[in-house]
Amino acid sequence: MTSEERHLRHHWEPTLDAVQLVSNRREFADRNSRDVQNQTPNESRPPMGDNVGSSTGTTSLHLPASMKLTGEDNWPLFKEAIENLLDVNGLGKFISVRTKPPKQVDDEDESDSAEYTKWKEWKANDSKAKLILLYNIDKSLVGLILGKKTAKEMMDSLNQRYEGSGWVTKYHALVEFYTIKYDDFDSLAEFIVAYKNAIEKMEALKIHPQQPLHYTMLFIAALSDKFGMWAERQRSLARTATRPASLDDLIANISDEARHSKDDPSGALSPPPSVDVEPRPNIESPTANNERPNSEHIEPPLDFEPPLDFDREPPLDEQPRGEQPLDEQPPGLERHVQEKRAKRAYCVSCQENKEDWKPYGYEKRLQRSQISWALGTGATSAAQAPTNKRKDTRGYRVRGSRTQWYCPTSLSYYTIKESSPIAACVMLLLPEKDVSQLLHCLTSTQCQELLNALTSALGAFSGEKTTSCQPVIHQPIRSHIVTKAGNASLFMPVSDTSTTAIKVVTISGNGGDLNGIINIFSPEGRLMGLLGAVEATAFRTALATMSLFTRCTSLRRTRVVIFGSGNQAEWHARLALLLVPEEVKTITFINRGRQRLEKLSRRLLPQLQQRYPNVYINILPKEGTEDFDGRLRSELSASDVIFCCTPSTEPLFPHFYLQSTDNGAFKPRFISMIGSYKPHMQEIDSITLLSGGGRIYVDSKEACLEESGELIKANVRAEQLVEIGELFVPQQKLEEVTVPRGCNVVFKCVGMGIMDLVIGRKLLDIASESGFGNQIDGF
Ligand SMILES: NC(=O)c1ccc[n+]([C@@H]2O[C@H](COP(=O)([O-])OP(=O)(O)OC[C@H]3O[C@@H](n4cnc5c(N)ncnc54)[C@H](OP(=O)(O)O)[C@@H]3O)[C@@H](O)[C@H]2O)c1
Structure with missing residues (x-):
């Protein structure tokens, strides 16, 4: 002292x-x-x-x-x-x-x-x-x-x-809090900073909303224009949850949601503010001693000064040899030339490709003051941000701000304002693991987009049957080869005239793996991309079920039973939760064998339980379960929805199991079957099949009449079938499926090539935007 x-x-x-x-x-x-x-x-x-x-x-x-x-x-x-x-x-x-x-x-x-x-x-x-x-x-x-x-x-x-001070200040603080909206900010991170500041301000002024729930409900409301599905899901969870989510829970949740969507690239990639603080390493200015920091994940000091020519476009002689000249790059790109994908970039200072660059701030936790810095563009320190761009003491509203980048070689930070578009001549390879990863982190918005693409295609498919115009959708009969070694390959071609695809699936002769690829071609035959077919097929089939399921709004959809333990069963569960989150409350997986079901349970349950904490998920294996039939019956009689996803050769349950065990009263249900695809296969009995009041929804009348064991056994005729595409024919779209009194909604799907094409194409688009897969130039 x-x-x-x-x-x-x-x-x-x-x-x-x-x-x-x-x-x-x-x-x-x-x-x-x-x-x-x-x-x-x-x-x-x-x-x-x-x-x-x-x-x-x-x-x-x-x-x-x-x-x-x-x-x-x-x-x-x-x-x-x-x-x-x-x-x-x-x-x-x-x-x-x-x-x-x-x-x-x-x-x-x-x-x-x-x-x-x-x-x-x-x-x-x-x-x-x-x-x-x-x-x-x-x-x-x-x-x-x-x-x-x-x-x-x-x-x-x-x-x-x-x-x-006084009432005017309090009034302004209240107005600010109650009118805060995502749209007023450039990114999610900025919005979150401002929202928390508004709360802090109110607390400092001793204004306390009557219920703490105000903080969370208003947070959801402020984001609902931009993240509509997310907001709906949160409201629905709030209605039923025993413990309402805290504001921090919601911030973590929406940051996660945004990270996986393209809606808010800068905000999504910025960490939620006001979280645990990492110690800030000491780094010196870019010119310091020519020393390089040990790690790429270094944060800039508050008073970091960029090189004098920060805002200057590099002269032509500074541009990298063999790279696109800067004037062909997207606007707003400064000094760093971004190549085709967000993840790759070229630093003109050190003339190196940066394969795994991450936007500055990504997966990092920053101090509040550092967030202010990171959100700035022209400003290189909090102090330099122009007064009129400041939101308040903790954040800066700098329009046009995107993502800060750091080059560990040239020790420079720059801003890339826009993502460059995918070059048209690039072919994308999306291996099975990338498809799987991409599908697992789909947001409800992306999922809804995929659903819309699928229903449009189904509408076009059914619509053109009733017109005399030349068809645009071509689905020639698939062919197959069985080799001497017993490997069976199926070839499923399809074209919607603007794109052509062929799915090739091989089942190995030794009863082993299933391998498949979907090839997507431009109209001129250029290969646009290849993607693994196994998970994409399960996804598109479950999505086809969802196209009808989401429109059965008059049915209760609380208790879901799923038969099967494979990919199809998993995707039916995932999509039901993603697309009808506010209604599904329990999911029971029922399966013949125990081993695969338990494996699925170990892998899937923790993920779903974490994401949907209010949904109860359980399993019921036939193998080794005492009084399986009794338990099966009670599950089914309580169920609202039954998804069948097995290649079963006999009905998975008798029709009378659907009757209520209490009073025998009828309960309308949604029942779908996507597993059986051969005349000898059958997942439900004929009474259940015909319980839809003379109406069975199918993906394709011709294909189902030829391949579905259930339809063949029940001698079903084409007049009893309604193609789901008919619900989506342009100009006649139905928002809600009507369910006749005393009837179920029954859906049979054997799958079509057009589903592979539209979903495959859309997944390539999403993958390109999100940086999944490998791009091959000039193919
Ligand atoms: N509609 C379409 O467009 C479409 C597209 C692709 C696939 N599929 C079909 O959908 C079904 C499920 O596909 P997946 O990829 O999930 O298959 P998967 O991984 O092989 O799983 C099949 C499931 O069905 C069960 N199962 C097999 N044979 C059965 C039988 N005879 N009785 C009762 N259960 C039986 C299996 O139980 P265990 O654990 O006891 O073996 C397993 O749970 C398959 O039939 C497949 O061909 C349909």
């Missing part, structure tokens, strides 16, 4: 002498600040401000000159910085509205010594906080805080001067 501090600790009176002291001290600090700026790059710097030494020798009492209070213009920055500085010194509570000072005891003899010590300690620390405030405001403003007895009074005085 310095002698000045010791003096202040015991005899603090804000006199002009003290101002002089502060002024002297400021000169010292400024000198010190200059010294700090002249430090060699390897010398370590304090996290914020000039280190003038303190009782511990490690804390700092001064802010950098650029952050000291000079007036209204830099008040928000000062406020943020001074709060941090006081926090760092352990003095934050002395300006907090929540802290109550201890009882004032002026003379040790008049009170017990414990109280006196407490008061003395408080007073000393409060004096230190006052000193810090005095150090860090311009001399011309000192009059605003002179004569104030405590640091809190000083801060209140400044608050009143620059932010106002």
